Amino acid sequence: MADNMHYDAIVVGSGISGGWAAKELTEKGLKVLMLERGRNIEHLTDYVNADKEAWDYPHRGTATVEMKDNYPVLKRDYPLNEQTYGMWADEQENPYTEEKRFDWFRAYHVGGRSLLWGRQTYRLSDIDFEANAREGIATDWPIRYADIAPWYDHVERFAGISGKNEGLEQLPDGQFLPPIPLNVVEKDVAARLQKAFGGTRHLINSRCANITQPKPEQNRVNCQYRNKCWLGCPYGAYFSTQSATLPVAMATGNLTVRPFSIVRQVIYDKDAKRAKGVEIIDAETNMTYEYTADVVFLNASSFNSTWIMMNSATDVWDGGLGSSSGELGHNVMDHHFRVGAEGRVEGFDDKYYFGRRPAGFYIPRFRNLGGEERPYTRGFGYQGSASRQGWKREIAELNIGADMKEALSRPGDWTIGMTGFGEMLPDHANHIALDHSTTDKWGMPVLKISVELGENERQMRKDMQQDAVDIFEAAGVKDVRPTESDYAPGMGIHEMGTARMGKDPKTSVLNAHNQVWDAPNVYVTDGACMTSASCVNPSLTYMALTARAVDHAVKARKAGDL
């Protein structure tokens, strides 16, 4: 393998934040090595299912018994299906230990979960950034909205976020492409909601990373409303590493990508108090290699970035690089969800729709704002949609034969449903640690995970259900039913924390620029860095923090501070 062993910067991971790190670093002229533990996936040509229809799958999308046997964790929820099979981390090769149930849905390949994400993109607000300090919970964020706002602008303009400015304090406006439309029923519910709650609760267009206008400079075509995003979009219409950041990074001529590269540790120089580079295991040959660099960005996903740190510099700190604060691995968060309401909408039987949206509506947080004090702190938002029932509905009378066939071939009632996404508080007790008694295929200790919901989340879930019912009833929805299904931490696929940012090296792992306090040329800009979770989907914040951290790293390197 005739590759260069020294680079200006190394980026570990190629998902949403890794792709951003590579793009920003290479655009600023640095020679970058991007390391990815899994295989490569080429944009477009490797999306082999993208044009398949339901009938092209022998089991019409359903997981087989063999698939379930191979993926005992993934089978707990929708990600295990025929369409995306092969896109999730092999659970036999990559086990982990659940001290308490934790659904860890991982994607180990170039692009990571950027190919599989839900694409909902919202900004955190100062209500979020100030919450820990205001309430004396965990530790204060070292930044405020003003620090990150220009970087939200920057990443939104490039990624292409559709949405609408609403002027809400709890959900800052942004740089949006035209929104994906609400349908006639959702608009009606939105209008009734405004009246019923005196303008304090809003049903708005979801904001998402599907472009509604072409981006010819990125070879990306606007969304075609097929709603097959998870199959890799042949139009490049949703933001992924492959569709957006990777091609730009490649075009600079400054990027080298090395798939099948499991980073075993950051190589730490205790005299210089800096990282020298990283040591990798080639996942295919089991050979180890060392790559050196001036700067290292860890973007391996929340838990895996921390796993790498735990395995690094253990001759200096037993708990690994970044553990001097005692917080490395702690304060795991997710968004708790799968509780809400649904119902039937009358009066629109003469209305239908065309096209399949990749997103629905959003109801931003409205609890514990403006001085309100519920029996819990923080809040939640709702995501949902309205549609007409299809062939899966029950028909009471015409239940067999030609009459049933005729009935099921027409659209049924309009229904509307939504689920809350709630903020989970950072709690030191919720943690990950190395499990030396279990090793992965490459002989590395795996993670053991110990996370559970607390009393604050349990109290919040009561409101998440009752408020959903109240909202629908106030909007005139009929037969409103509360909904709740099995939720376990991790299921939100928003795992955050374990290497939080903070103001003080005694209580945080990273500083205000995402630098590891104990190794300033190591930046961690994926979900690991989150000091609190907010209730909004987190990926946009990882993008913005990454771009901001790269800006800092490049300036600091030039100034000789790294």
Place this chain on the structure above:
Amino acid sequence: MNRRQLLTMIAAMTGTAMIGANRAFAYLPTETGPNIFSDDDAAFLDEVAEVIIPATDTPGAKDAGVGAFMTVFVSDCYTKEEQDDFRAGMEQLKSEAESTGTPFLDMTPEERLAFLQGVVPDARAQAKLVEEAKERAKQSQDQQSNADQAGEAATAEMAEALPKLHWYTPIEQLTLMGFFTSEVGATQVLRYEAVPGEYIGDLDYDGEPAWAT
């Protein structure tokens, strides 16, 4: 923007500096395993499915190959126990039909419809019982796991005690799924637009078929 313009805009991106030339499928095709049913079984299931969704002025279950689909689905997606129940259900169907005096395959379409119509109320009632039992099991499991974490044996016992679905219900469910997700069902009975290109959320509706998805 039309399809051709779209496609010309999408330039394939190659020429990347990539270490290691190994390539693997991104999305893995799922294979079908050994089919545990005979061709006669598939043909029989086709006949049953055709009663549930007959050809009218549009194609029916047989046109969509629903019988063969059921055999693949049960072979690959059902557990051994579910497979045994399904097969026992097919036999039950045959023997219940015979006890009316005519084997199912010898019945006229009208007789087949009347026969299956006759079991629908029982199947619905049984499905309701199963749902209720599941709900009770879930609640007791919740209480158990609240009380202590070692309730697994008790839960397994509970699952053992769950009543089984009526034989008609899996056949009915697989018929509906197999038909409406087939190309025939989705495009000739329902409507399907592969590349809608836009979303219109406020369209006047005048009795057209429903969208397949």
